Amino acid sequence: QSALTQPRSVSGSPGQSVTISCTGTSMDIGGYKFVSWYQQHPGKAPKLIIYDGTMRPSGVPDRFSGSKSGNTASLTISGLQADDEADYYCCSYAGGYIYVFGTGTEVTVL
């Protein structure tokens, strides 16, 4: 199972919006609703920010939103803040009992 494809980096100024894409296939993203997104600050454990493609766990700001179209999922961060500077990973169920992560995207706040 190949890793899902994410851009290596994206950047934006405070207050702007950035969108991270996550491209897979019909065997993973396109075939199931189980897409999740994780935020990871340097030296820290990942944090769940989106599950089931569009849902936010309690405590995650509504500045974070998820969507999916075909074989591509997307994470949008609105109203970019300094603390949003981190690595972001998508993850999808891939059939059987297998999961696959994305390659990761570094978000820089200019």
Next chain:
Amino acid sequence: EMQVVESGGGLVQPGRSLRLACAASGFTFEDYAMHWVRQGSGKGLEWVSGISSNSGDIDYAAFVKGRFSISRDNAKNSLYLEMNNLGPDDTGVYYCTKVFSGSYFDAFHIWGQGTAVTVSS
């Protein structure tokens, strides 16, 4: 507070074995599927293995299948990962994760701080 704490990492020679453990607290462990995820130094996250709440459903990433074995002891609120025939590519931080709502088919909600595994001679 829901919490998982990994242990058992360390330095091991290529070809040797290591057993990781994950102690869970603050939630009803037997109701939740659990997974292991790893991260090489400076690299991305990789799903390693998952196990359903009753151990009925188990699977592994292709790169560890046949070498790693996941198990759990619900009476002890513990998750394990037995790693055999380790190679340098297995080096990294191994995270234990609890799913969001219970089902195997779910997001990874609670993460431990990770335990570092280094495979080197």
